Amino acid sequence: MSVGKLVKVNQTIGDSTSTTISVTGIDSDNDYIVVARNLVTTYSTSSCYARVTKSGSQDSTTNYTYTSTLINTNGAKAQVYSSSASLLEVFSSQNTGTGISDCGVFWLKKFNSSSDYSYILWQTIRGFVPQTWYGTGVHKVTSSSDGFGLLLNAGNFATGSQLTLYKVV
Amino acid sequence: MSALRLVNETQITSSVLTVNIENVFSNDFKVYQIISNGINKATTGNVNINLRLINSSSTVVTSNYQWGNINLKANTTYSNNYTTNDTEVDYFFGRAGDNEGTGTVAWIFNPYSSSDNTYCIFQNQYDNNNIAPEGTMGLFSIMSTTSFTGFQVYSTSNIDEGFIRVYGLSE
Numbered sequence: 057m058s059v060g061k062l063v064k065v066n067q068t069i070g071d072s073t074s075t076t077i078s079v080t081g082i083d084s085d086n087d088y089i090v091v092a093r094n095l096v097t098t099y100s101t102s103s104c105y106a107r108v109t110k111s112g113s114q115d116s117t118t119n120y121t122y123t124s125t126l127i128n129t130n131g132a133k134a135q136v137y138s139s140s141a142s143l144l145e146v147f148s149s150q151n152t153g154t155g156i157s158d159c160g161v162f163w164l165k166k167f168n169s170s171s172d173y174s175y176i177l178w179q180t181i182r183g184f185v186p187q188t189w190y191g192t193g194v195h196k197v198t199s200s201s202d203g204f205g206l207l208l209n210a211g212n213f214a215t216g217s218q219l220t221l222y223k224v225v
Numbered sequence: 226m227s228a229l230r231l232v233n234e235t236q237i238t239s240s241v242l243t244v245n246i247e248n249v250f251s252n253d254f255k256v257y258q259i260i261s262n263g264i265n266k267a268t269t270g271n272v273n274i275n276l277r278l279i280n281s282s283s284t285v286v287t288s289n290y291q292w293g294n295i296n297l298k299a300n301t302t303y304s305n306n307y308t309t310n311d312t313e314v315d316y317f318f319g320r321a322g323d324n325e326g327t328g329t330v331a332w333i334f335n336p337y338s339s340s341d342n343t344y345c346i347f348q349n350q351y352d353n354n355n356i357a358p359e360g361t362m363g364l365f366s367i368m369s370t371t372s373f374t375g376f377q378v379y380s381t382s383n384i385d386e387g388f389i390r391v392y393g394l395s396e
Contacts, residue, residue: 061227064395091256091394093334094341127363129291131307155342155370159256159334181334181344181364186291188346188364220396222228 062089062222066203070213072098078109078205079219087224088164090204092180094218095158097150099211104150104158105143108167108174108195109203115195118142124178124191132187143207144176144193151184157217158182160189167201174201228395229258237378240267240385247279247375250336254393257333259347261318263326264378264387271354272382274318274327278336278343278367279375286371287312294363300356306363313379314365319351321384327351336373343367 065088066081082088095104107114122144123137136145147158160180166172174195181188195201203221206213233249250257264274278286292314293307306315319327331347343366350360378389 062229062394064228067396091332091396093256093396125295127293127295127305127307129293129307129309129364129366131293131305133295133305155340155368157335157341157344159344161332161346179332179346179348179362181346181366183342183344183366186344186364186366186368187293188362190362218396 061225063225065221065223067220070217072212072215075212076114076205076207077213077219078203079221080109080112080203081221082167082202085168089222090162091220093159094216096214096217097208097211098214100152102150102208102210104147105207106146107143107205108201109205114205116142119196120144120193122191122193124189126187126189128187146178146180146189147182156183170200171198229392232393233391235389237387240383242380242383244378249375249391250373255335256394258392259331261329261389264318264321264384265326266321266323267383267385269323271320271322272380273315274321275313275315275379276317277313277377277379278373279377281372281374285377289367290314290365292365294361297360299358316361319349320353322354325352339370339372
């Protein structure tokens with residue numbers, strides 16, 4: 057998906073101390089995008105998920121509805137979906153190794169609205185045995201979301217893992 | 226000022242098999258957006274418009290591409306294409322026919338880095354030789370820490386129109 061003019065809002069860089077990484081600063085009704093780059097875990101194998109943030113904290117309530125499709129360079133493909141999840145599946149299992157990292161782009165819509173749900177569209181790459189996930193999800197709560205975050209089920213985000221938030225103007 | 230900075234715009238104005246777009250990746254940016262539009266085959270029929278990377282020695286790299294995509298078709302079921310070792314990235318710029326054109330939006334990560342692998346996600350659309358509209362969503366990677374400075378638009382049959390823009394994303 058193409059975008060118009062982008063204005064950088066905020067950036068968060070991992071420091072190997074946390075299993076989550078979030079970027080906040082959504083305060084207008086514009087669309088936003090988050091660019092994830094150099095996502096690396098401190099654990100050899102872990103899974104990475106996404107959530108919206110409310111007042112700076114990742115929302116773990118079971119209000120996420122999503123579908124996501126996997127395309128793998130080795131031929132595997134799959135679809136996952138849920139109508140009452142506590143997170144969004146945006147990557148599959150990650151592995152560490154020289155030069156290997158994960159990255160992706162997330163399009164955020166209606167996050168600032170207090171009367172609409174928060175909508176997310178994404179396409180990501182897992183670096184180990186390269187594969188892409190593309191999908192769409194909704195956080196079905198009518199309150200403002202001020203940001204976006206990722207979380208791991210094991211290990212921490214390594215130093216240099218980064219999320220950058222841009223406003224589309 | 227937009228965080229997306231135009232690095233290069235290339236117009237295809239003559240009938241060619243390849244177009245080299247060099248010195249667009251540098252240490253200035255880690256993430257780039259590539260947008261193409263209107264790439265058109267010079268004669269009837271259709272042909273894949275592919276991508277190859279160019280390394281810092283200005284050599285067009287013809288090995289080790291890992292790519293995969295889902296090709297959605299308006300007139301039949303989708304196809305799933307993939308490989309773990311190819312000489313180019315097939316369908317990156319779509320599949321061009323005469324007087325049709327294709328369009329691609331791609332995000333490429335770490336192409337210039339000599340310590341990170343290069344990864345790319347892309348989407349495109351085209352009219353498959355006036356049969357039916359199609360669209361592709363895919364990825365590619367080269368699983369090595371080679372530094373790339375550009376890329377080549379590569380076809381096995383001449384193309385004669387279109388433009389490619391490269392933007393760097395300021396972090």
